[in-house]
Amino acid sequence: MKQSIIKKITAREILASGAYPTVETTVELRGGAIGRASVPYGASAGSNEASVLLDGNKKRYGGRGCQKVVRNVEKKIFPTLRNKKIKSQRMLDKILTSLDPTPRKTKLGGNAILSVSVAFARAAAAQQKKPLYKYIKQSMKRSVGKKVRLQKKKRLPVREYPVARPMMVVIEGGKHGENSTDFQEYIICPLKNIKYAESVRINIEVYHALKKVLKKRKYGTNVGTEGAFVPAGIKSNELPLKFIVEAIKAAGYKPGVDVGIALDPAASEFYVPGKKRPYFLSCEKKRLTAVQMMQYYGRLIKKYPIVSIEDGFDEDDWDHWPTWHKKFGKEILIMGDDLTVTQEKFLQKAIDLSAINSILIKPNQVGTLTETLDTMHLAKSRGMHTIVSHRGGGDTNDTLIMDLAYAAGSLFTKVGPSRGERVEKYNRMLEIALENKK
Ligand code: 2PG
Numbered sequence: 001m002k003q004s005i006i007k008k009i010t011a012r013e014i015l016a017s018g019a020y021p022t023v024e025t026t027v028e029l030r031g032g033a034i035g036r037a038s039v040p041y042g043a044s045a046g047s048n049e050a051s052v053l054l055d056g057n058k059k060r061y062g063g064r065g066c067q068k069v070v071r072n073v074e075k076k077i078f079p080t081l082r083n084k085k086i087k088s089q090r091m092l093d094k095i096l097t098s099l100d101p102t103p104r105k106t107k108l109g110g111n112a113i114l115s116v117s118v119a120f121a122r123a124a125a126a127q128q129k130k131p132l133y134k135y136i137k138q139s140m141k142r143s144v145g146k147k148v149r150l151q152k153k154k155r156l157p158v159r160e161y162p163v164a165r166p167m168m169v170v171i172e173g174g175k176h177g178e179n180s181t182d183f184q185e186y187i188i189c190p191l192k193n194i195k196y197a198e199s200v201r202i203n204i205e206v207y208h209a210l211k212k213v214l215k216k217r218k219y220g221t222n223v224g225t226e227g228a229f230v231p232a233g234i235k236s237n238e239l240p241l242k243f244i245v246e247a248i249k250a251a252g253y254k255p256g257v258d259v260g261i262a263l264d265p266a267a268s269e270f271y272v273p274g275k276k277r278p279y280f281l282s283c284e285k286k287r288l289t290a291v292q293m294m295q296y297y298g299r300l301i302k303k304y305p306i307v308s309i310e311d312g313f314d315e316d317d318w319d320h321w322p323t324w325h326k327k328f329g330k331e332i333l334i335m336g337d338d339l340t341v342t343q344e345k346f347l348q349k350a351i352d353l354s355a356i357n358s359i360l361i362k363p364n365q366v367g368t369l370t371e372t373l374d375t376m377h378l379a380k381s382r383g384m385h386t387i388v389s390h391r392g393g394g395d396t397n398d399t400l401i402m403d404l405a406y407a408a409g410s411l412f413t414k415v416g417p418s419r420g421e422r423v424e425k426y427n428r429m430l431e432i433a434l435e436n437k438k
């Protein structure tokens with residue numbers, strides 16, 4: 001890589017989709033190349049995620065201002081980087097992590113650090129006259145490399161797609177939709193190996209068909225934080241699966257053949273520690289042990305074309321993840337999110353315990369682009385699938401995750417179907433697919 005000399009770094013407070021502030025950072029290189037990035041935040045964040053530093057000043061945004069983050073970028077990070085000759089993304093990210101070696105980047109804020117890491121990546125890509133995905137691919141190759149065969153799952157027709165398929169959240173509950181299901185997300189994923197634009201079209205057609213199905217049953221069709229429907233008042237976590245199957249058929253597709261279903265129960269959110277039956281499904285008024293929870297999922301897997309379950313168990317329930325993976329891991333994706341928080345350390349633990357076969361990737365869970373790529377490489381080197389995801393708390397129009405998913409050869413991206421900040425991401429991937437005729 002041509003070296004980049006950092007001329008200026010500025011940051012400002014902007015609004016994210018959750019109507020709270022986040023940070024946007026701009027990096028300017030000598031020679032004029034500019035890169036800009038903003039970072040999202042979660043609603044049901046894992047407890048080991050890189051920190052989202054907030055001001056805590058109750059007089060502004062109820063304590064959720066990001067002026068400290070702005071100051072950290074401009075007054076603490078920039079002075080160290082000013083006029084530095086940066087030879088690679090890894091070098092930049094190493095400097096950033098050395099400025100804040102705390103496990104969760106609490107000193108400067110994971111949000112501050114990631115915004116600089118990604119803004120620099122965009123500036124360097126611009127300097128090299130490359131699209132971001134090419135720059136990321138190059139950074140990944142340089143730091144990692146090795147090609148491995150990804151695992152095959154019975155319910156997934158292929159090992160890889162030329163462009164990560166759109167896993168689209170169509171019904172939400174939990175922390176993303178009030179008075180809805182306990183499970184946080186019901187997701188559709190096109191399974192056929194067709195052009196990317198066609199896979200988006202199929203999903204969107206199912207999404208609109210689902211709106212009609214919900215209306216017919218007198219459920220509201222307002223959307224939640226990720227642009228998916230929130231069927232308020234629903235009394236079961238199973239019903240949405242029934243509705244989605246109906247919608248897939250109504251749109252003219254075959255459930256399990258053309259379109260599969262994924263779940264993100266985000267089980268940590270309904271786990272009550274210390275209880276004999278810690279999994280509490282409030283909309284069904286059920287309290288279940290981990291074994292019963294597994295049986296519950298087992299029934300759903302048998303009955304519906306489920307291809308993936310993410311965070312089926314609590315993030316600290318390491319005792320049950322391996323059994324769960326052993327039972328269903330050949331058939332579907334058993335995915336870690338809060339469990340693994342995009343960090344090599346937790347992914348390694350999950351590998352050692354054989355707890356998962358796939359991992360959700362959110363750059364802001366770890367805090368730099370290089371660490372994200374390292375985690376993705378570790379997953380791939382074990383034949384595990386990576387799925388790159390948006391955030392449900394507040395997201396922005398930043399489309400990094402799509403370039404990342406394409407560059408790293410992820411199987412899916414998880415993004416909601418409506419709301420500007422989500423649509424922007426699909427439109428970015430449509431652009432990438434078109435550019436690459438895929
Ligand atoms: C998740 C995410 C994204 P949040 O749990 O996978 O859908 O939600 O960003 O709120 O953690």
Ligand code: MG
Nearest residue numbers: 264266311337
């Ligand atoms: Mg999740």
